[in-house]
Amino acid sequence: MLQKIEEVKKQFALDVDAVVTPKDLEELRLKYMGKKGLITGLMPMLKDVPNEQKREMGMKINGVKTEIENALASLTESLEAKRVAEQINNAEKIDITLPVETGVGSLHPRTIIQKEVEDVFISMGFVVDMGNEVETEFNNFDAVNVPATHPARDVQDTFWLNNGQVLKTHTSAGQNRILSKYKGTCKVVFPGRCFRNEALDAGHENTFFQMEGVIVDENVSVANLIYFMKEMLSKVFKKEVEVRLRPGFFPFTEPSFEMDVKCPFCGGSGCSTCGGSGWIELCPCGMIHPNVLKMAGIDPEKYSGCAFGLGFDRLVMIKSGLNDIRALNSGNLKILKPFKLNI
Ligand code: FA5
Secondary structure, eight states: OHHHHHHHHHHHHHHHHTOOSHHHHHHHHHHHHSTTOHHHHHHHHGGGSOHHHHHHHHHHHHHHHHHHHHHHHHHHHHHHHHHHHHIIIIITOOOTTSOOOOOOOOOOHHHHHHHHHHHHHHHTTOEEOOOOSEEOHHHHTGGGTOOTTOGGGGGGOOOBOTTSOEEOSSGGGGHHHHHHHHOSSEEEEEEEEEEOOOOOBTTBOSEEEEEEEEEEETTOOHHHHHHHHHHHHHHHTTSOOOEEEEEEEETTEEEEEEEEEEOTTTTTSOOTTTTTSSEEEEEEEEEEOHHHHHHTTOOTTTOEEEEEEEEHHHHHHHHHTOOOGGGGGTTOHHHHTTOOOOO
């Protein structure tokens, strides 16, 4: 019996050296550990061993079995390491000269609308500027008349950074920088990405886009606001639109309004886009609060201004008939690729 065990051990030592591929390794494993393998075959032989030697022989067989198992495990590991090294070094070298099938891409629907709206504003003499995505607490809230104790902070809960800055909740966060930069007379729009801690649904995202606009000069009035908004919306919808103002509330404008546009799809008779009301709420706006002007270093006795904040994602939805805002951030090309503007 002892001799048989030693023979198996020696044979294994010879066989191990011949292993080159994973297939060789599997054959080796079966030869020794398989159902009819050499190690498996040793156990039944124990019955012919005298009783007083059975224990010792059993221990020897288990010892060889463990040695072989360990050897097989380390061989598996080294063959895998060799395979990965070969893959990295040779087999998977990328031929950068090969032509790549890319297909034709397209701009995101929101980008298309943004460019379109920017062009409309440029044609009306506006400058297109930029805001930051990460803003100071001061710019996002205090500078637009929303001090720490103001309840309006609750409806614009956002993501706070460890350094006390915030992911901006609205493009109005750029007002202070823009007003301070242009001092006095200006007509500026500044689009940007906004973030809010929202309960998501078909009409609300936690990441969405707005375009802010400010007009500051001597004697700016609500009439200027209505004129520019109506012009802009008529150009965006490519037909003369009717607008109406309803009273609204924003801490940074006084008075504040919600500007609705008469539904360009049904002409006001009521349809699924306007929810049957004949009007679409599109553009919160108002006259810039004197405190906001003052905080930007502008004399409210001399200058007045108006501001508006257009929600881009909602505009895209209205123009495309898309009924779930979440598709816009989804990266789902099935929805985004065939995007067409109805108007
Ligand atoms: C504001 O954000 C004000 N800063 C707008 C403003 C600017 C008023 C200047 C006066 C003067 P509001 O929270 O209503 O207001 O958002 C403006 C628009 O952004 C909404 O009409 C809507 O189109 C869009 N919007 C707001 N929250 C979301 C959201 N969670 N998901 C998608 N769009 C949103």
